[in-house]
Amino acid sequence: MSTLLKNIFDSTLHLFYPHTCTGCGSDLLEDDQLLCLKCIHQLPHTNFANIKNNPIEKYFWGRIPLTAAYSQFYFSKEFLIQHLIHQLKYKGNTQIGFYLGEMMGKTLLSSSRFNDVDALVPLPLYPDKEHKRGYNQATVICNGMSSIMNIPVLNGAVTRQHATETQTRKHRTERWENVKSSFKVVNEKELKDKHLLLVDDVVTTGATLEACGSAIVQEVNTRLSIATLAYAAK
Numbered sequence: 459m460s461t462l463l464k465n466i467f468d469s470t471l472h473l474f475y476p477h478t479c480t481g482c483g484s485d486l487l488e489d490d491q492l493l494c495l496k497c498i499h500q501l502p503h504t505n506f507a508n509i510k511n512n513p514i515e516k517y518f519w520g521r522i523p524l525t526a527a528y529s530q531f532y533f534s535k536e537f538l539i540q541h542l543i544h545q546l547k548y549k550g551n552t553q554i555g556f557y558l559g560e561m562m563g564k565t566l567l568s569s570s571r572f573n574d575v576d577a578l579v580p581l582p583l584y585p586d587k588e589h590k591r592g593y594n595q596a597t598v599i600c601n602g603m604s605s606i607m608n609i610p611v612l613n614g615a616v617t618r619q620h621a622t623e624t625q626t627r628k629h630r631t632e633r634w635e636n637v638k639s640s641f642k643v644v645n646e647k648e649l650k651d652k653h654l655l656l657v658d659d660v661v662t663t664g665a666t667l668e669a670c671g672s673a674i675v676q677e678v679n680t681r682l683s684i685a686t687l688a689y690a691a692k
């Protein structure tokens with residue numbers, strides 16, 4: 459097809475199937491594009507991946523032994539990233555999660571602190587929650603990372619189960635024990651003797667990541683790092 463014809467074809471297609479930026483809703487010309495250039499430039503990168511003792515690592519000091527930790531973006535109300543994560547978690551937009559995962563993969567490949575990671579572990583959701591959503595957003599992010607980093611995503615090596623009814627009424631310390639005990643390593647062989655990267659969408663208090671990470675390092679001889687798409691500054 460000649461360029462002119464292709465252009466006419468593409469713009470006709472565009473009329474029938476308008477393609478818009480996931481961030482701001484403005485028209486996009488390329489069908490494979492998810493964000494416009496303006497939005498791409500507005501993404502609030504932290505640049506923490508190369509910084510030792512960055513705020514994410516400080517979160518976990520004294521809580522869990524980590525090789526490294528980082529978040530790709532700042533998460534706060536006025537930022538575009540909140541909208542994108544909302545799209546990923548509640549609007550079924552897995553494409554944007556994969557795309558942001560690819561961005562993380564590129565960052566990590568060029569970081570000397572993460573470039574020896576052997577496998578990605580998505581933070582498990584409760585099975586009923588995952589069933590309702592249709593996917594685990596952390597797995598979607600991992601898939602994007604994996605496509606760039608060429609390392610496996612270990613789905614199902616760790617599981618998460620609800621505590622029983624009576625346990626949920628216990629006081630705070632026991633509730634924490636509960637969160638901790640909700641994660642179970644089910645495939646030790648797959649996890650051992652590696653540098654694992656535990657991945658989630660947003661880190662706020664870090665309690666869930668700590669619980670899952672603790673379950674892993676207590677059960678398995680392995681090195682552990684943590685990566686999240688965004689971090690909500692306290």
Ligand SMILES: [Zn+2]
Nearest residue numbers: 479482494497
């Ligand atoms: Zn945009």
